[in-house]
Amino acid sequence: MSTADFNIIMDEAGIRRALTRIAHEILERNKGIDNCVLVGIRTRGIYIARRIAERIQLIENTSIQVVELDITGYRDDKKKEEREMAAISEPFPIQDTKVILCDDVLYTGRTIRAAMDALMDQGRPQMIQLAVLADRGHRELPIRPDYVGKNVPTSRTEEIEVALTEIDGIDEVKIVHHRGQQQ
Ligand SMILES: O=P(O)(O)OC[C@H]1O[C@H](OP(=O)(O)OP(=O)(O)O)[C@H](O)[C@@H]1O
Numbered sequence: 054m055s056t057a058d059f060n061i062i063m064d065e066a067g068i069r070r071a072l073t074r075i076a077h078e079i080l081e082r083n084k085g086i087d088n089c090v091l092v093g094i095r096t097r098g099i100y101i102a103r104r105i106a107e108r109i110q111l112i113e114n115t116s117i118q119v120v121e122l123d124i125t126g127y128r129d130d131k132k133k134e135e136r137e138m139a140a141i142s143e144p145f146p147i148q149d150t151k152v153i154l155c156d157d158v159l160y161t162g163r164t165i166r167a168a169m170d171a172l173m174d175q176g177r178p179q180m181i182q183l184a185v186l187a188d189r190g191h192r193e194l195p196i197r198p199d200y201v202g203k204n205v206p207t208s209r210t211e212e213i214e215v216a217l218t219e220i221d222g223i224d225e226v227k228i229v230h231h232r233g234q235q236q
């Protein structure tokens with residue numbers, strides 16, 4: 054039998070501060086947001102991208118396009134011939150655009166790899182950057198984020214659960230410890 058307990062590692066204020074910092078870092082790194090598009094990965098990456106866009110609007114008084122990307126049918130655990138097209142919510146001129154991928158958790162890196170593959174099937178972005186709310190380590194691919202809300206050292210038996218008000222009714226990040234699991 055296995056049991057689980059958890060610790061809250063980011064609360065509403067912690068998430069707010071981290072996303073505000075990331076918005077500033079994006080503006081600084083890119084010297085503004087010319088030719089930049091935020092691409093939020095479904096599910097919670099979409100809300101991370103929207104929140105970063107709101108902050109950029111407040112800081113810079115400029116709007117940045119937010120695009121939603123659903124790569125559930127495109128993951129590398131599916132056979133190539135079974136892969137579905139990744140769904141992009143709206144077209145954008147990918148050629149010569151700086152794409153800033155946004156997600157809630159970065160773990161093995163396979164979701165991000167699928168997102169990059171999906172985007173590069175559509176064109177050749179000038180650059181792809183990556184923003185995540187929590188990086189829990191355990192990468193299986195050579196992928197590293199450019200903007201990180203919080204680095205969270207974890208064991209494989211732990212899990213990071215991100216809750217966002219828009220869909221979960223609360224803002225918090227939890228580390229869930231699964232006891233009695235083999236790893
Ligand atoms: O680096 P990886 O090992 O790919 O893991 C990270 C992904 O896992 C979670 O998505 P999940 O597949 O649970 O879907 P969800 O966003 O709809 O919850 C999370 O939102 C990231 O997208």
Ligand SMILES: O=c1cc[nH]c(=O)[nH]1
Nearest residue numbers: 158160211212213214
């Ligand atoms: O711990 C994890 C791993 C992948 N995706 C999550 O949301 N949490």
